[in-house]
Amino acid sequence: MPELIIRRVLSNNAVLAAENCSEAGERILVGNGIGFSKKPGDYVEHSGGSREYVELSEQHRALLEGLSSIDGATFHVISASIDVASDVLGKLHPSVYLILAEHLSFAVQRVGRGETIRNSLVVEIKAVVPEEFSAAELVVNYLNTHLDSIVLPIDEAAFIALHLHAARTGGTVKQPLAVANAIGQVTAKAHRLLRTPAEAGNDALSMELALAYRRLQRKQLRHNVLLASVEKLLPHEYAVAAELLTDLSGEPQLPLSARGEAAFLAVFLHGWTQENVNKEKG
Secondary structure, three states: OOOOEEEEEEEOOEEEEEOOOOOOOOEEEEOOOOOOOOOOOOEOOOOOOOOEEEEOOHHHHHHHHHHOOOOHHHHHHHHHHHHHHHHHHOOOOOOHHHHHHHHHHHHHHHHHOOOOOOOOOHHHHHHHOHHHHHHHHHHHHHHHHHOOOOOOOHHHHHHHHHHHHHHHHOOOOHHHHHHHHHHHHHHHHHHHHHOOOOOOOHHHHHHHHHHHHHHHHHOOOOOOOOHHHHHHHOHHHHHHHHHHHHHHHOOOOOOHHHHHHHHHHHHHHHHHHHHHHHHHHO
């Protein structure tokens, strides 16, 4: 790689660099400590560590121009929060330092104006991308700790988690969001069929459904030696479980290979329903 000159420090681990002082050939370069104690005009130091880069597209350039309006201190905190996520999750696509930074700057501005950030799929997104959600919670905590008078809600962590998943997998936010929506719809159906309160125990139920969805998609379905007993002893829960799994599978009826999964889910629903009934009574 030719000698690169830093045009802008994005964080301790990311810089905007080019071969000369012009915009031609600009790229986002990511590497451990690559931006630490650096300033525009410095050369990128050669290192034995692994580095990733992405050429600056017109979309990236537009995001960069938008970020130029943020005061330096706020931008530094936002960029550092992305470093936190990268430390937890490992390699992220270099463009995350622009795409997620732009999203976070907008969220910070909204909260600063007194607006409320809401996300109706917090529980479902947490279930679908749990690792990214945990990292997103750290990002929110970092921002709330280091920015004056800013308190981002847990709802924002759900939005951040989608961006982190995209940066981690090379996909888009649409795919996990679609799965979260599907989990939400199936969760609502479970409440209707089992006659449980709409908000009761959603964390556990959504996580169980998300795990079942993954097994269905990967065709890693479990056999259950107690299938016949579950069908006999828990007929209602089994029927509900079969309907929920059918919805998640996208098939017109439950595949025979998924009947064991339906038995496992039925047992879960049996215990889950009792827990929520006891909570309601207590």
